Amino acid sequence: MDQNHSRARISVNQVAPEAYKAVLGLEQYVRGHVDATLLHLIKLRASMVNGCSYCVDMHSTEALKDGIDGRKLFALAAWREGPFFDARERAALALTDDVTHLGRDGVPDAVWDEAVAQFGEEGTGNILVAIATINVWNRIAITTRSQPPGV
Template identity: 60%
Template structure:
């Protein structure tokens, strides 16, 4: 598969706007939680570039490989805290909005796990990785060769 377009070159101002969101979430969301959110949304969206990038970054930052592998089956995995589970469930529902939106049950669990500010920042993090996933998948952005 060949990359179709480099959006950073075709629409540099738009690309920089997304970079601004990325900088915000990196500064405001716990790094471990952010890695899990980015990886989970990327798995759900089938974004090979982002799965590669975010798993590689998480490993560099000290995350355990077993937890990263388990993100694809997090519901059945014992490796995640209740707070991480709330974030992963919210990630699944925000990423797949067309199926049923965010259910009241998932929202309540997220409200129990996070302050309003933390929850707002997590929603922005989920939204941002979904933008990146859509850019990468639609343009056929490929991970670097092994």
């Protein structure tokens, strides 16, 4: 690794505390409106897709502490092929992948329709906000080169 990649740049919490608090507000909202296990899976999967070492470390550690099976967490890397996920989790993970990889054509109708079928419109809206929130955190952590604790 290039030595520059190991040096943190800034702490957004210190240089832009109001912006940081605003993102924390989103975080608090989703924690109260999205099932805890599903939220762990969404956060960890998006962080894997984005390559955010800080967030992968944080969310895998939190998920393990909250009792989520390590095999299920490791299987997130290949969730489409693994037997560890139910229909609701698969719908949320498909939406997570497509929102995180948001391309020119947006989220395919089939992915959106399955999410709505599993969670309803309000639930899907809350999951969408959860996905958007972890993507904000990933972009902050990657750009500022945040490092996992103890590294």
